[in-house]
Amino acid sequence: MxxxxxxxxxxxxxxxxxxxxxxxxxxxxxxxxxxxxxxxxxxxxxxxxxxxxxxxxxxxxxxxxxxxxxxxxxxxxxxxxxxxxxxxxxxxxxxxxxxxxxxxxxxxxxxxxxxxxxxxxxxxxxxxxxxxxxxxxxxxxxxxxxxxxxxxxxxxxxxxxxxxxxxxxxxxxxxxxxxxxxxxxxxxxxxxxxxxxxxxxxxxxxxxxxxxxxxxxxxxxxxxxxxxxxxxxxxxxxxxxKANNRMEQFLDAYVASKGYIRASSEDLTDLLDEYCCRFLLQNYEKSYHGKNDPVLTETTFGAYSIALHDMNNRVFINFNKQQQQILMAIRNNKQEKAVKIANKMFMKRKKKGLFGNTIQRARALDKFIFRRLPIKRNWVMFESFGGKSYSDNCKYIYEYMLRNYGSEYRFIWVMRDHKIVIPGNPVIIKPNTYKYLYYLARSKFLVFNSRQPIWYNKRKESVFIETWHGTPLKKLVFDMEDVHSASLTHKEDFYKVSRKWDYLLSDNSFSTEVFEHAFLFDKEKIVEYGYPRNDLLYADNADEIAGFVKQKLGIPQGKKVILYAPTWRDDEYYSHGKYKFSLAIDIEQMKQRLGEEYVLLLRTHYFVVDQVDSLCGDGFVYNGSRYQDITELYLASDICITDYSSVFFDYANLKRPILFFTYDLEKYREELHGFYINMETEVPGPLLQTNEDLIQAIEHINDVEETYKERYNTFYNRFCGIDDGHAAERVVEKLIRG
The missing domain is CATH 3.90.550.10 (Spore Coat Polysaccharide Biosynthesis Protein SpsA; Chain A)
Structure with missing residues (x-):
């Protein structure tokens, strides 16, 4: 057989x-x-x-x-x-x-x-x-x-x-x-x-x-x-x-099914009828029914009315009161009544309208008030990591504009913490507030480094510049087969928001190629200008900035700094957008063997919500996660330890040692993300699996540098070739001023 x-x-x-x-x-x-x-x-x-x-x-x-x-x-x-x-x-x-x-x-x-x-x-x-x-x-x-x-x-x-x-x-x-x-x-x-x-x-x-x-x-x-x-x-x-004829096709299948059932098979008939009613209710209840509604066309409604009219009354007892009311209205061919009940249920569940939930209020205010006001052509709005920090590409584009054209523009910064000092006295607003909606609707230029709210509807006159936040190592969006993050609609959501970008900033030709297929994005809108945040790495006063950062963090003079900047794990989260942080490094062992010469500076990914303060305060571990600008931390460090974070693409501009602590390499590569480059043969440093491997590499860091010198140079030429200290200038002069 x-x-x-x-x-x-x-x-x-x-x-x-x-x-x-x-x-x-x-x-x-x-x-x-x-x-x-x-x-x-x-x-x-x-x-x-x-x-x-x-x-x-x-x-x-x-x-x-x-x-x-x-x-x-x-x-x-x-x-x-x-x-x-x-x-x-x-x-x-x-x-x-x-x-x-x-x-x-x-x-x-x-x-x-x-x-x-x-x-x-x-x-x-x-x-x-x-x-x-x-x-x-x-x-x-x-x-x-x-x-x-x-x-x-x-x-x-x-x-x-x-x-x-x-x-x-x-x-x-x-x-x-x-x-x-x-x-x-x-x-x-x-x-x-x-x-x-x-x-x-x-x-x-x-x-x-x-x-x-x-x-x-x-x-x-x-x-x-x-x-x-x-x-x-x-x-x-x-x-x-998406198809407008689903209701008709289901009804055709239902009628055909009825034709197969013998008149004596009451149980099978009732099960099929109840199945039909559930399908009908699911389509009625899941959305608001307005004019030109494909779900409730007059033809469709009449056909279902006939179908329900032939059903036995016992079929309807398995539904709640409001559902029965909808079914009876359809059965009696009272379309207006069925629509009224269905919409009432939907509005109660979604609180649709001006006095509903945050998203509904935002849409209403944007549509009926803010979008009717004229665009302000000299307003520039900046948002970095959802308003969590004054940093990244947005910061350096802003500071270039402030130095050169400060009197010509009105600048708006989205910040969750209003205590953070931003030079130039810009307008400071909190995300997802009425002021946020107002400036989002009226600003001519919008400069973000991550996704904007999914409900945001960009005006045609505005210019959205997406600077992104790193050269990709991990596979992104449409190149990911599995989605392990808290939001399983990640791909659809990303597609919707990225269609509203006018320009996408790229740091190298490699990133351009990846963005094109990973974001399904038009290559003509991707601009290879380098990353403005890396301009600081080529600054004439870089050493002075490094000293200031160490002093601000309380790091003793004479101590070398190890920056540990791991990425987040998609499958370790509390809820949508809130990720856990698990420290894999053995701090006690590292302190015992390296503490006389080094300190450890922790920098977690911006997705992570856990605080790392409890690990600090012993004179060896310092918390850099709250420090606004990671680029300044690069300057203050002597060695960078990372895993699958894109920080090493930027850090390589300094040509300082990079170590890769990849204790979960197989899981991350095969299960969570996958990589665009070969970690074993292309990254500019060793892959280390254990704490002992990591500590020994630091103890013999000069040997590591010599071993990976040739690979480092190849990596630098491929990924850092555009960065020259003038990326912010190119963005402003070509996309905003041009």
């Missing part, structure tokens, strides 16, 4: 790799993998060539048969073609963006062979992560099963019992092992005219045709990982595709 695994494919080569790798390791014996490629949905010829090359390789380890949809498109057509080519006793449906969990399918086959069943359906596990991450870190325990079965293997003879399990979540043929001869006898086909909901009528048809002789078995064991998509821009899942 064998199985034909049917996989439709249209886009997402990285998804398919995970899918096929999981089949390789599934311990199957007699099987075939039928891949149906929907070439009409590929972006270009190169993408088609790439997937063909991938399949050729996998054919060396899997019994793959691949076919092409030429004059048709869609998942339904692909599955129908796959079914027509299947040759094994059982068929099994997968999506190319999902993967098997361990040997779950093999166990399902064992159950099928021992019981002569029609269908074995397994338990899905929902995940946001690629297969490597999911299996290695056991993140599957974070997600509930989509189907909760009371015992490990349960026989289901009553069709209504089976249907109750399947209709509990989104109805799908995925993870179903079905006897092929039984399928052929049913004469069922997927509805190729239905892009989104062909599974509903197909599964309902199978249930309706089942008799007491057709055994369905449900497995409680996790057998299938259903993967959510974190990239709705490049690789949206079918459920994320």
């Amino acid at each position: 064998g199985v034909s695994i049917i996989i439709p494919y249209h886009r997402g080569e990285h998804f398919l790799r995970d899918c096929l790798d999981s089949i390789v390791e599934a311990r199957l014996e007699e099987y075939e993998v039928i891949i149906v490629r929907d070439v009409n949905r590929l972006n270009n010829v190169d993408e088609e060539k790439s997937i063909l090359q991938l399949l050729e390789w996998y054919k060396t380890v899997l019994p793959i048969r691949d076919f092409t949809l030429l004059d048709k498109t869609g998942v339904a057509a692909a599955r129908n073609l796959g079914l027509s080519k299947a040759s094994k006793e059982y068929v099994y449906f997968m999506d190319s963006d999902d993967y098997l969990i361990y040997d779950g399918l093999s166990k399902m086959l064992q159950v099928a062979s021992s019981s002569e069943v029609a269908v074995v359906y397994g338990t899905m596990c929902l995940t946001w992560f690629k297969r490597y991450t999911f299996l290695k870190t056991d993140k599957q325990e974070m997600y509930k099963d989509s189907k909760d079965v009371a015992t490990d293997m349960v026989k289901r003879y009553d069709v209504s019992d089976v249907a109750e399990q399947l209709f509990r979540e989104e109805v799908s043929v995925l993870n179903m092992l079905i006897k092929r001869s039984w399928l052929e006898e049913s004469g069922l086909h997927f509805d190729e005219a239905n892009e989104f909901y062909s599974d509903l009528s197909y599964v309902t048809g199978l249930l309706a045709r089942s008799t007491s002789d057709d055994t369905w078995i449900c497995s409680r064991s996790k057998t299938y990982a259903k993967r959510y998509h974190n990239d709705t821009i490049q690789y949206p899942s079918l459920s994320q595709v």
Whole structure:
């Protein structure tokens, strides 16, 4: 007995790799993998060539048969073609963006062979992560099963019992092992005219045709990982595709499903009707319904009114009072009443309007008041790290303008702490306040080094200069396969805000290339001027500044300074935007062996919310995390220790020793981010795994410098070649003054 695994494919080569790798390791014996490629949905010829090359390789380890949809498109057509080519006793449906969990399918086959069943359906596990991450870190325990079965293997003879399990979540043929001869006898086909909901009528048809002789078995064991998509821009899942005809297509699938059910099957009818009502309510309740609402067109409303009119009253008792009111209004063809109730529920939940939550108030004020005021052409607004500091590229652009054109402009700085002294007497405002909204709407030039609020809608007359905050080592945004940060909508959010940037500042050609594909950003808008924050590293009075910084921090004269500036870990956080800090360095051991000559200056990433004061005060450890400008800390230090932070790209301008404390290199590279350069061969210093390695490197720092001298020079020429002390001048003269 064998199985034909049917996989439709249209886009997402990285998804398919995970899918096929999981089949390789599934311990199957007699099987075939039928891949149906929907070439009409590929972006270009190169993408088609790439997937063909991938399949050729996998054919060396899997019994793959691949076919092409030429004059048709869609998942339904692909599955129908796959079914027509299947040759094994059982068929099994997968999506190319999902993967098997361990040997779950093999166990399902064992159950099928021992019981002569029609269908074995397994338990899905929902995940946001690629297969490597999911299996290695056991993140599957974070997600509930989509189907909760009371015992490990349960026989289901009553069709209504089976249907109750399947209709509990989104109805799908995925993870179903079905006897092929039984399928052929049913004469069922997927509805190729239905892009989104062909599974509903197909599964309902199978249930309706089942008799007491057709055994369905449900497995409680996790057998299938259903993967959510974190990239709705490049690789949206079918459920994320924006389409105005979803309501119509669901209704078509519902009507087709009704046609399969015998009049005597009241239980199955009620389950299908309740499923339809849940779908309808989800679409009604999730958004505000105004004019030209595609969800509530007159045609759609009338069709659903007819559908609900035929439902038995007992279907509606499982919904709350307001939901019943909406359903009854639709049933009685009272569209205005249904809209009124749905909008009332939405407004109560979202508090839509001027007196609602912060975002809603911001949108209202911006739209109805501030955006109607004229742009002030000599106003320049600066924001660095969300208002956390007076630093980075924004600071040096501002100070250049202040020195050369101070009387011609009105400067606005966004600062959370108003006690921080900023030269030039600019207007100081706090982020996300009414003043913030006012100046955001009226300033001609907006100079930020990180993302602006997602709700901000830039005016056409304003100029948004995104200076960014570092040459990228870690993979960014659309180059990341997994998103481990607190916000799983990171990619979509980033895409929305970055479309409003007029210019993106780059420090080198390497960064320009990365920004283009990592941000999906227009190369014509990326300007390679160098980073203004690095101008200070070439200042004539750099030594004087270094002495001032040491004095300000209380570092004793004669002590050498080790700057430790690690990055944050995406998977270590309290909540959205608030990350933990775990110190990996053994401070006591370092103090004992290096304390006579050195002090340790800690500088955490700006995302981190933990305070490091408790580690300081012993005369060896100093807290530089609150110091406004890390560039000044570079000048004050003799050695830099980092890991995967971009600080070493800037620090290399000084040509001072850099050590990389990469104790979790494999996890960070393979699981959390991945890198753009080869850490082992390209960074200008050694990779150190243990505290002992780190301390010994510092004790023999002259030998380290000599060993890495040639690599350091190569690195400097590649990444620091544009920086010359005049980057701020180029930005101002070309983008603001020009």
